[in-house]
Amino acid sequence: MKKILIVDDHADIRRLIRMTLEFEDCEIREAADAVAGWQVALQFKPDLVLLDVMMPGETHGLDLCLALKLEPMLTATRVIMLSARGTHADREAGMRAGADAYLVKPFSPMQLLALVDEEAVAA
Numbered sequence: 001m002k003k004i005l006i007v008d009d010h011a012d013i014r015r016l017i018r019m020t021l022e023f024e025d026c027e028i029r030e031a032a033d034a035v036a037g038w039q040v041a042l043q044f045k046p047d048l049v050l051l052d053v054m055m056p057g058e059t060h061g062l063d064l065c066l067a068l069k070l071e072p073m074l075t076a077t078r079v080i081m082l083s084a085r086g087t088h089a090d091r092e093a094g095m096r097a098g099a100d101a102y103l104v105k106p107f108s109p110m111q112l113l114a115l116v117d118e119e120a121v122a123a
Helices: 011-021 034-044 061-070 088-096 109-122
Strands: 002-007 026-031 048-052 078-083 101-104
Touching (some): 002 011, 011 026, 026 034, 034 061, 048 061, 048 109, 061 078, 061 088, 078 109, 088 101
Parallel strands (some): 002 026
């Protein structure tokens, strides 16, 4: 069973992702900001984090992605960045922070499922 953490400040996006993944064999946890996401990640030790880039507060998704990748307990955790920002520079920033994939909002449920499956195979 895959352990997936969804970190997004928009409850409707988290709900959409949860509904998309509900038929997958996975356990899902959620967080509404990067600080809460960090705490949940340390306790839950997810296989995959679906992480929004822009969130309120001082810590954003790129910071959390970098922290996840540097944490020895989470070295196997894969990260898919989710963002409304889709320029080449935005994608590059996500990959520099350690993201394994970058998905631009709005995305289709099929795109998300395909990436989740790809990341499960890559892990």
